[in-house]
Amino acid sequence: MCQLLAMNCNVPTDIVFSFTGFAHRGGRTDTHHDGWGIAFFEGAGVRHFVDHQAAIASPIAELIKRYPIKSTNVIAHIRKATQGHVALENCHPFVRELWGRYWVFAHNGDLKEFTPQLDGAFRPVGSTDSEHAFCFLLQELRRRFGDTPPALPALRAALGELVRQISDFGTFNMMLSDGTALFAHCSTKLSYVVRQYPFVTARLSDEDLSVDFSQVTTPNDRVAIIVTEPLTTNETWTAFAPGELLVFIDGSPVPVA
């Protein structure tokens, strides 16, 4: 199984601290060594880094741990291959365009015999169940809403239906963002923490490293971190309920009617 990490914030924030603990699961504190990837939204643009090397050995992961790229929406993934061989085209997150926006997607889990018909608008390049599911999601969103992106409540409702359909085929913990909102769906395991004023010192569970967020933030900053396994030992993580789809905007989960 893979590991997922996402960040959604109200001001552009770097993910160096959380990524440092997360990346160590890629080959050191865990067995996820079949590649990794991370995508940062920056305005409408995306910086997308993938590597089929273990995150622990990757010069690009090393760069990201040292280069504080600031973003309001980030999705990262460390891969333990279940379907699809170890190759760059099978590394999450995947990036595609719909409605003149980039969409970023990553998946944890395993879908069995999930082969919905794809009409050709979005076709997988690699051989994973995950990329197939992503193409299906975007195809169905376009089929429902045509060329006009819907308002958030309609989008959330459509995604809710689609992820339920996909979840019938297996475990579908997933993260999806178009750079304005971050959608996170839990099949089996997903937790989040909201970091906001008054900020505390957080201690990574995978490495002997702490950071006092009050030193690197302003009182108005708010940052949500969403993960398959909590990253820190002294923060309160909220577990998703199985089947729950949450929408994060500006650093916290928002109710969407």
Added chain:
Amino acid sequence: MCQLLAMNCNVPTDIVFSFTGFAHRGGRTDTHHDGWGIAFFEGAGVRHFVDHQAAIASPIAELIKRYPIKSTNVIAHIRKATQGHVALENCHPFVRELWGRYWVFAHNGDLKEFTPQLDGAFRPVGSTDSEHAFCFLLQELRRRFGDTPPALPALRAALGELVRQISDFGTFNMMLSDGTALFAHCSTKLSYVVRQYPFVTARLSDEDLSVDFSQVTTPNDRVAIIVTEPLTTNETWTAFAPGELLVFIDGSPVPVA
């Protein structure tokens, strides 16, 4: 105007030497400081790096100069903004999927009032004439050939027609690859060199750096480098004719009936 660099080879080769000279045009030996980008095919996958910082100042450009990523098809671009503001989403190269393959595109030049109708299948995320042209190219290829990729002669013929149409609107030096072939079109300036046995020592024109390729190659290696401005002072570069579209496969231009 921007600068373009592409590499097409018969075996995966690193681009460290050529990129080093090229990157120095991004803010040091030239005035191209409005961002840069590079994409490497690796099998069916793509590593895509873009940065809105000048290449000379970018930690990611620094990584690429030191990390020998091996690829058979690479496209790089240094931007001098003519249309579209300086932002990540306006940095070339652009990457999209068609026919279950990634396509990578970069453009040098300036198109005036180029606003062809886009049907929604491929929409620009940023505001450049270049991304608009790329979306138009992919849309028209899909319109002509449907869901089945054509054989190379038909693809080349279609691209030839399409780039002529686009060139009516201005300068359209461009590079395009699907990871198997590299298409390069010259409006005004493009040159290439084929490096093969017996390899020589090449000297960068932008920096005091030489490399003896015979030390880092095998006799079977063949590498084509295509650029807007020749990179070395002691190799023989072949200039494209205006209007010429060449197809590079396995490190050399190939005749396509």
